[in-house]
Amino acid sequence: MPTYTPPLRDMQFVMHEVFHLTDEFKAMPRYAEVDVDTVNAVLQEAGRFAAEVTFPLNISGDTEGCQLDTATHEVTTPKGFKEAYGKYVEGGWAALSCDPEFGGQGLPFALNQCLYEMLNSANQAWTMYPGLSHGAYEALVAHGTDEQKKTYLPKLTSGEWTGTMCLTEPHCGTDLGLLRTKAEPVGDGTYRITGNKIFISAGEHGFTDNIVHLVLARLPDAPKGSKGISLFVVPKFKVSADGSLGERNPIFCTALEHKMGIHGNATCALALDGAVGTLVGEPHKGLAAMFVMMNAARLGVGNQSLGLTEVAFQNALAYAKERLQMRSLSGKKAKDKEADPIIVHPDVRKMLLTARAYADGARALQVLCSLLVDKAHHHPDEKVRKDSDQLVALLTPIVKAFVTDNGFAATNACMQVFGGHGYIKEWGMEQFVRDARINMIYEGTNTVQSLDLLGRKVLGDQGAALKKLGKLVGQLVQEEGVNEAMAEFINPIALLGEQMTKFTTEIGFKGFQNPDEVGAAAVDYLRVAGHLVFGYLFARMAQVALRKIAEGSTDPFYTAKLQTARFYFAKLFPEIHSLMRTARAGSKSLMDTDAVLA
Amino acid sequence: MPTYTPPLRDMQFVMHEVFHLTDEFKAMPRYAEVDVDTVNAVLQEAGRFAAEVTFPLNISGDTEGCQLDTATHEVTTPKGFKEAYGKYVEGGWAALSCDPEFGGQGLPFALNQCLYEMLNSANQAWTMYPGLSHGAYEALVAHGTDEQKKTYLPKLTSGEWTGTMCLTEPHCGTDLGLLRTKAEPVGDGTYRITGNKIFISAGEHGFTDNIVHLVLARLPDAPKGSKGISLFVVPKFKVSADGSLGERNPIFCTALEHKMGIHGNATCALALDGAVGTLVGEPHKGLAAMFVMMNAARLGVGNQSLGLTEVAFQNALAYAKERLQMRSLSGKKAKDKEADPIIVHPDVRKMLLTARAYADGARALQVLCSLLVDKAHHHPDEKVRKDSDQLVALLTPIVKAFVTDNGFAATNACMQVFGGHGYIKEWGMEQFVRDARINMIYEGTNTVQSLDLLGRKVLGDQGAALKKLGKLVGQLVQEEGVNEAMAEFINPIALLGEQMTKFTTEIGFKGFQNPDEVGAAAVDYLRVAGHLVFGYLFARMAQVALRKIAEGSTDPFYTAKLQTARFYFAKLFPEIHSLMRTARAGSKSLMDTDAVLA
Structure with a gap:
């Protein structure tokens, strides 16, 4: 049976040490009072809820499924689901980031997304019941009449209705x-x-x-x-x-x-x-009103895959440390045992680290996006609101598609660590893979996301939004360009940042002549953009870790962050080299195929 | 509900036009009489059996599963499975490639593998019942006593026992x-x-x-x-x-x-x-006796993924031609309909073509390997037997790992073509994905295959076996090096062929100093080798197609083969550029990770 430990320290690292969220909150009247202690206390309680209430229902929920009574049209959910929801409402979790005007606690969206990461790790199927309410809530907040707001928002906020x-x-x-x-x-x-x-x-x-x-x-x-x-x-x-x-x-x-x-x-x-x-x-x-729901939902779907990646990683790591099988190629490691734990094997480590890096990157991206959403809604400066909104609009398809494709790859890799046992339901690993698979489809397939990114968000405004991303990367490059310790992280993103402009212009130009060129390049383009964003985020995480170590910290937590960043740049980031080639290969080999696709 | 049409023409193309199997059979006394008509007649009947008898049981078999009576220890299989097996035995299919000495029909292994491709397309779970018998049969033929052979082989041959x-x-x-x-x-x-x-x-x-x-x-x-x-x-x-x-x-x-x-x-x-x-x-x-079973089983597992790739492709193609949704980016195509069929979209085509190319490449590889197995067992010239055995030993881990990784990617892509419907059981697509997933695990995980390839088969004999593969590629390059029409297919494999030697030597050298370098590079190395092999096979298929077209054929079948080869080199083969970089990134970023994998 799988286990789950809420990754509180990892969340706190991103929130407090990388993005300094509570400093940012100070500028927003609604969140000005939200301090580090409040954030940490909420995270801890949220983690407890996920680990103790909904996680134990994950496998049984998968096994039991739901039943429809065709006479009454009522649906029976898996055992314990309803009671867990009752506790969720009772704990006030539904109201966490809702507007105090409707009875909400008015806490930042960033905090709500961290709650949801943990709920998704614990039980994606259950989490969708309260999760879907948020879209309805947002649509009514943005577009509802006073009457509708009065009727529905307090009930959606409290969780009395979904x-x-x-x-x-x-x-x-x-x-x-x-x-x-x-x-x-x-x-x-x-x-x-x-x-x-x-x-x-x-x-x-x-x-x-x-x-x-x-x-x-x-x-x-x-x-x-x-x-x-x-x-x-x-x-x-x-x-x-x-x-x-x-x-x-x-x-x-x-x-x-x-x-x-x-x-x-x-x-x-x-x-x-x-x-x-x-x-x-x-x-x-x-459709405009619907997109209010949809944009929130797309960030939510990425968050689902983040949750699954994290829990799959935790279990694969535990298994890899316990399972004894074969000896290390470089000589016996566990000399007192009949075999070495499989974590000694480089490729087992590669599978684990892939999941670890994809979880860390996705979490940093998720916190960045939630902060941007909070700023877009609540920052007093209109320019900040507008800029934040534009940047999160650019990042949303990346969160939806890059994080969910990665999540599927990561949960699959973690399942593979278990060998044959990974294929057996009782270990829980294959469920993570099956659950993660829907995230690449719903709320707009990942192909649709790629067209949204390249066609609408990048080419649609002549690269203006992309320049905002480029500016973020450029700032970091400038900040750390002369720091030798950071070179291994800065060089690759500086180079890709430069290439990205040319790459984008090239596709834009081809697409101007033949719009199918955009469709042919979009999926590869989104992954390249995803690596630019992840590369930036890993560089920021490494920057914090290096500073802490330079300040004398011997906490292995920071070493871990450095090791993860190094792994990412060595083994995952180089995917861009194939992607840029296949994107540049254009549309002809796809479209000139009527004989084979007859 | 999915459908399945046995791809007889595709099989015949590879068997007769690319590899000229029946010419090769003439050199082997046991198969000297096996002519094109015999092969085609067997294929047609085999296809009918798969499509009509076992394919209709695929979804119901998945839904029903098997039940154990714990009192009697007997197992009940899904409805219709036993009757289908009865028809299989009655039709003589179990005996197809078995030795006439034990009642077999003595037909080539290559033919048996084509039978199995179709059985795997139709119903992998069912096919494993007769499929497992082959390993037991092979082990007893190779290592059994006369008594054991007499007792078991006639019954395994007839299929009366499994x-x-x-x-x-x-x-x-x-x-x-x-x-x-x-x-x-x-x-x-x-x-x-x-x-x-x-x-x-x-x-x-x-x-x-x-x-x-x-x-x-x-x-x-x-x-x-x-x-x-x-x-x-x-x-x-x-x-x-x-x-x-x-x-x-x-x-x-x-x-x-x-x-x-x-x-x-x-x-x-x-x-x-x-x-x-x-x-x-x-x-x-x-273990030596076991490896007789295992090697056959590994080729068989690759064949399972080939079968699933083919059937997933067929259904995704049909859906993409029917499902109306959105308009082509380059202007309305189905003007009389309310939307265009989704096949107009470049990325939908990419998903379909990925499956088509992976199926075509895997089929060519499978036929090549079966021919090598037939030669290794039945060719009168000892050197041919030995060479064939060495080459098939090199190719076996590639068949097992490259084809099954591709098969998982391909069935997933085909499922994605269906959007939300792909996630729903009744469409049958998600079952192909779930079934394909085991193939990356059993009979030696794909990581184990990569270590077998790089550690044992390539570095273990100082590249002697790899040279045999290089010679095959070299022959084709020499044959077609001055043919401008073939340049687009020859250039990439000629280049990769050259790089491969240096790449291999480099890893071998690093591995000599630190064996973990081999473990760190092996999975990427196997995929690079897989692309060298597929590149060679696509070039051979394109060669045949180009010749036919040059001879005046207007059969769209040959155009389709050319288009598939062009797609493969444009969109799949370039994966090598990332793989060679990540392989070269070495073991440090994997092994120096004790803090993150604590």
Whole structure:
């Protein structure tokens, strides 16, 4: 059975020593009082909740899955899931980063993301129940009417109700412009919504009295395509003016999907049969409102893979230290044992270090992004808000795609460390792989992310956002360019930073002549950009570690950070050399293939 | 629901047009009569069996799994599995490439491997039941006594009985030197064997009257370690001198593993409680006998991933042509439809072509290896036998590791083409991924393969075997070096061929000073070697295609082969540039990590 220890020190390192979050908070009135002790105390309690309450339900949740009662349309979740949710609400975790106006604790998003990293390590399937509420919450905060805010936000904040995102239909996922669900105005300001949704995570369950569905649908006068989509809030039970629950709204779970992983989460097909809802935001502008949910969700998906990478690493490391098999190539290490622990083998170390580095890089990126989100929302200086927003918009597809591709590679590597035992369910490793696999797909496939990055975020503004990233890297290079101890970390990112401009211009130019060139290069481009970002983050982590060591620290924690950075630059970062070649190979070998793809 | 069409034309292309198998057969008395028509007729019938009999049981087999009756120790396999096996035996498939001396049809191993490619596409879990018999058959042919051959080989040949390989124990997999199962001589030439085995594929089932277990165990006077292991044949039911079945031998299935995939195969824990067996080969030389099984099994595992890659490709291609979603970046393609089929998108094509290229490369490699095995066994010229044996020994770890890593990447890419639907069981794509995952682990993990390749097969004989591969590549380069049409395929392999010698020498030199350098480079080295081999094979396939086109053929089949080769060199082969860098980065960043792996 796997174990999980919340990586509090690693989180604190990134939050306090690399990004100095609480110093940044001081500039934001809402967070000015959040100090290191508060952060650490919350992290510790959050870690305890994850490790003690939801982690023990991870394997049983996978084994039991969810069941639908087709007569009542009610869903039974795995044993203990509901009770764990009760404790979550009771502990105030749902409200952690919500607005005090609606009963929230008003703590930084960065702290909430750390809570979620641990929840995801512990039990991704369970975590999606409260996790989906955040999207609904954000959409209503940004676009809800006062009435909607009053009705739903206090309940979503407390966790008394949960939320969902109802986008996908059988014939449309990526291409929401095709969606068919209809909303007919009743005349009293409400709408009757009819249609079929699929793949609705946490779409039904018995955790709460009510579920707040955010549903995309078309009004009768809607233009075709994505400019004719509106967003509605459709509660499972209608809500009276006094807040009491009324009759059941006809939005019913008609089927549960049988999936590769995240078995503990109820992935629902929902049928809406004239379900009553109210409009969120303006008519036909539903996609904009939806993107408020989606951007939060994309950061959340990266965070899921970070969580899985961390827990898979911890277990693979423990196994590699215990499992005795063969001798080290460079001579017996455990002379008193019948064989050496497999951690003596270079490739076993490579698999472990891959996971360790991908976890450390993802965590640093996640904390950076959450800080940017906090600044974008709460910094008093408008320019800071705008800059932060632009940078996090650029980084979001990297978080979603780079971190989830890495997470799948990392959980796979950790499973491989177990040999045949990795393939057996009771060890828990193959579940991490199966759960991690969905993260490359949902909330926009990783291909969609790459097009968002290269097409929209990079080329779409003529490289302006990319320059902001380049500036971050450039600052560090300038700061440390003459520091010999930092050269091994600075040189590779300085070089890639320079190459990146030329590389981008080249693709942009080719794409101008033939847009398929952008599509052909995008996935490779995103990984190169991901390595530029990770390279920058590892250099920053190494910088802190080197300073601490220079100051006389003998804490092996800092040595570990240095070793991880060295491993990253030696064994993972060089992937850019192949990626830049395959990106430059262009679109012809992909598109001129009608005979083979006939 | 997935579909499967046996890729007969692709097989015939490699067999007849690239490797001219039947010309090669003419030199081998046993196969001299095997002509093109015979090969094609067998392929067609084999394909029909796979597509019509075992493929329809693939998803249901995954869903149902196997059940153990703990009272009787009998295992129930998924519905239809036993009947399919009956048809397999009835059709004579079990005997296809077995020796006529024992009732076999005496057809080439190359043909048997093509049968197995299709069986693996259709249903890997089912195919392992007959597949495991081959190892037992080979071990007994090579090392069995006359008595053992007479007792077991006709039954294994006909398929009336199946065989297993009982190696792994709870505390030892890779490191068989640690095994504890004991064999006590009874005095009458038999042994009583006691111990616990795990991970025994097809270890129990109700298909046949008897199961022939090949079991590794230690004699009382055995030296410690791997030089004290002996091989025994232990039937489920004892066999009387007249061939009739006697009493039940105490070798009992005590548990079935719950696995990530291959659910339809019974992966058994077997308890031997004084089970009676006879010695195969010499005392303490069991590992040598075991390697006869193992080498065949390793080629077989690569073949499993080839099969899964092919079937995943076929289904992803069909889906990509049907699924309408978004518009092509370079302008609407399906103007009469509400969206374009997703195959218009460059990255969707990249995912499909990755699978297509990995299938084509693996198939060519598999046919080459089977031909080498046939030559090693049946060629009249001893030098040809020896050379073939040496080359196939070099290629075996590449087949096992490169093809299975590629197969996992390819099935994953094909699953990704389906977006969210790929994650849902009913589409069948996620099962291909789960089934493909075991192939990177069993019969020696892919790390073990890389050490076998670099440590034993390449450096172990000072590059002699590698030179044989280099000679093959060199011949093609010489043949086509002045042909401008071939330059795009010849140049990259000519260059890599040259680099390979220096690269190998470099690692060998470093490894001489520090053996961990070999362990640190081995996995990357194997993939570089894999690309050299695939590059050679794609160049040979392109050569045939170009000749046909030059001769005036307008058959799009040849255009497809050219397009696949071009894709391979543009988008997959360049992986070598990162691999050579990470291999050269050496062992320090892996081994100097005690703080991070504390």
